[in-house]
Amino acid sequence: xxxxxxxxxxxxxxxxxxxxxxxxxxxxxxxxxxxxxxxxxxxxxxxxxxxxxxxxxxxxxxxxxxxxxxxxxxxxxxxxxxxxxxxxxxxxxx
Numbered sequence: 001x002x003x004x005x006x007x008x009x010x011x012x013x014x015x016x017x018x019x020x021x022x023x024x025x026x027x028x029x030x031x032x033x034x035x036x037x038x039x040x041x042x043x044x045x046x047x048x049x050x051x052x053x054x055x056x057x058x059x060x061x062x063x064x065x066x067x068x069x070x071x072x073x074x075x076x077x078x079x080x081x082x083x084x085x086x087x088x089x090x091x092x093x094x
Contacts, residue, residue: 001087002054002055002056002087002088002091003054003055003058003060003061003085003086003087004054004085004086004087004088005053005055005064005068005083005084005085006050006051006052006053006084006086007053007068007082007083008048008050008051008080008081008082009048009049009050009076009079009081010047010048010078010081011047012042012044012047012048012077012078013077014044016076016077017040017042017044017049020040020077024040030067030068030075031067032063032066033063033064034055034059035060036053036054036055036060036064037053037054038053039054040052040077042077047078048078049077049078051077054088054091065083065085
């Protein structure tokens with residue numbers, strides 16, 4: 001079963017979102033990051049973002065959590081307001 005790390009951000013700047021998209025499109029990954037699927041949701045009008053990071057094992061989740069938690073604030077979409085861990089109960093790929 002996959003594990004999701006769900007992070008919410010406030011004060012999200014459109015320029016930082018564009019930069020994040022370019023880095024992700026370019027395959028840029030933080031050093032030490034295990035394989036992960038990332039989904040980034042953005043509400044530009046409200047200045048909020050929700051980032052869902054999917055990991056295949058608890059060990060990968062723990063490693064990813066350490067890497068993402070240590071990430072400098074300038075590398076994130078905005079001000080991190082919460083981080084949650086969820087078991088992925090269902091997942092459908094098209």
